[in-house]
Amino acid sequence: MITCENLVKIYKIDDEHEVMALQGLDLQVEDGEMMGIIGNSGSGKSTLLNMLGGLDRPTAGKLIINDRDLLRLTDKELVQYKRDTVGFIWQNNARNLVPYLTAVENVELPMLLKGRYKRDRAKELLEMIGMGHRINSKLNMLSGGEQQRVAIAISLSNNPSLLLADEPTGSVDTKTADIILDVFRELNRNLGVTVVIVTHDMQLTRKMDRVVAIRDGKTSSEILRRSIYSDIMNENTLNETNVEDDTHIEYAVLDNAGRIQVPRDYLDSIGISDSNKLQVVLEDGRIALLNPNRRPVDTKPS
């Protein structure tokens, strides 16, 4: 569904300053996948999501979504892409919801603005995300988690094939975050919609099949689940014990030129945080990265 190759985004701040928010990022997302994106503040997560959603254009590289080349779309085609393909969920959705309207009126509102009045569709969407019993409740009578579910219903109103969520659980407690994530999983499973979720929260990523870590505007590692979360849900045995960390394996991403990003704490642990050189040696069929000040290692097989 999504192919990013060597994606670059440069923000021009003024005549002399610019920020390279994406620095040649590679990412592949399959149709119907539910995946997470993690990374420190400023690593480029929101920038990437904005590119995927057609809210902004990449500076260079390749970005293909559903066979559409996003770097080549005209402005009109980009608007159409956003309208037909993508649903957005933000951290703080309250700003997009009207507190004195009911849940169903809030879901209807964007449809009305597009000239379509569809009360039945709005109800159906709320039922789909488990809010059928609160359709006539005023927004300000709903909890943060319920408001977020209304926002998810709104994001589905155009039948998107891609749901993009930027810190969707950032303002709710852990239990509510779990429920919201389960809603995304249900939608992913039942509607086949591809879901990309940006989060800071490592706890939430335990529930995803694949998590890509971004560092300095580049994909640095991929964390893959050993057993698929949806299978666990089907077995109805989801509990704290089977979402422990050992359900995932972390892989470093190797780009076309053979480059990898080594986590900063690994470099710190061998005392080379302030050096730009490493010894790379083959040891017993493994590639080892060593402190350059360490005595050179004989790499020849004995």
Ligand SMILES: Nc1ncnc2c1ncn2[C@@H]1O[C@H](COP(=O)(O)OP(=O)(O)OP(=O)(O)O)[C@@H](O)[C@H]1O
């Ligand atoms: N519109 C913009 N103009 C200039 N610089 C920007 C703009 N948007 C983002 N940046 C810069 O690009 C870099 C990446 O920002 P981005 O918001 O994508 O990071 P992030 O990983 O989503 O961070 P956070 O987790 O704090 O939201 C940062 O250095 C940020 O300051």
